[in-house]
Amino acid sequence: MKRERAPSKSTRLVLQALLSGPDYGYGLMKTTGLKSGTLYPILMRLTDRGFLTSQWLEPETQGRPPRQSYRLTGAGRTYVTGVSDAGPVADIKGGASA
DSSP states (O other): OOOOOOHHHHHHHHHHHHHOOOEEEHHHHHOOOOOHHHHHHHHHHHTTSSSSSEEEESSSTTTTTEEEEEEEEHHHHHHHHHHHHTTTOOOTTTTTOO
């Protein structure tokens, strides 16, 4: 029997940030206040579980590197709805928990 753990506060912040639409890793760092060493493992785990898709996009400005965009899947949106029922998390970018 497989147990389903509740997502961490950091994971819930990432999921909530992506509800508003796709974003890049750097944008998610700014939105959530998470550091890259916390954010990128969460993004990889959520992608592996099928809650996110990622896509490499060509740069808009010549000479810049490609960027990876992350988007919630249908399963990810359903998951966010389920974990939202667990109660509010801190406001995006360092707010207090409710």
